[in-house]
Amino acid sequence: MPATRTLTLSILYVGLSAVLTAQAPALDIKFGLWENTIVTNMGGAPPIDTSKMTPEQAAKVAAAMQGMMGDRTMTQQSCVKKEDLEKDSFMLPQEKSLSCKRTITTNTRSAFAAEITCTGEREMKGQINIESLAGGTAFKGAMKMVTTAQGRSMNVNMTMAGKYLSADCGTVK
Numbered sequence: 001m002p003a004t005r006t007l008t009l010s011i012l013y014v015g016l017s018a019v020l021t022a023q024a025p026a027l028d029i030k031f032g033l034w035e036n037t038i039v040t041n042m043g044g045a046p047p048i049d050t051s052k053m054t055p056e057q058a059a060k061v062a063a064a065m066q067g068m069m070g071d072r073t074m075t076q077q078s079c080v081k082k083e084d085l086e087k088d089s090f091m092l093p094q095e096k097s098l099s100c101k102r103t104i105t106t107n108t109r110s111a112f113a114a115e116i117t118c119t120g121e122r123e124m125k126g127q128i129n130i131e132s133l134a135g136g137t138a139f140k141g142a143m144k145m146v147t148t149a150q151g152r153s154m155n156v157n158m159t160m161a162g163k164y165l166s167a168d169c170g171t172v173k
Contacts (some may be wrong), residue, residue, distance in 0.1 A: 028109040028136040031082055032167040036160060037075045044146075044154040079169035097121040122149030130160070137164040 048065070050058035098120040106113035110132050118124035126145030133139060143158040 026107045026109050027112050027130065027139070028132045029080065029139065030136045030164045030167070031080050033077060033165040033169045033172055034080055034162050035075065035077050035165055036162040037073065039159045040072045040074070041157045042069055042072075042154060044152070048152075049150045077165070077172045079172045081169075098124075100124070116145070122147055124148075126156075138162065 048061055050061055053061065098118045100116060100118040103115040103117075104113070105115065106129075112128075112130040112132075114128050116124065116126050116128060124145055124147045126143060128141065128143040130139055130141035139160070139162045141160040143156075143160070145156045145158075147154050147156065
């Protein structure tokens, strides 16, 4: 289900983007290797047009989406570098069909909050809140997003937690 996977990854990237956003974040975080755990809960009608699919294809999409509903936990490692923070597009969806904007409401060493709005093939709106913990070696956060396309809306709620592992990222990009 490439469309389903792309939607999910786009939502995750938008959520993670607030940790390290284009406006130089004031959050106290260390650069290097991080381990991030994200718990995602999706609900509502998936914004995927199944009207042009065969009944079998539409049933597969529906089954895949049903399998994605409820809590899903993902743990991954990422490398955070100083130069990454200077890019306007850092950790934003890289889909040509979307244009995303953040309105930062809090940007301190201990807290970051923003409103996110994306337009294009589908719309996404939401809020994100991040807290830096333990002298920049941990963070926790939450994100609530609604994505809409073709008259259908899907809610995505995420909780995030990360911990600093090392100044050396090894092979992790």
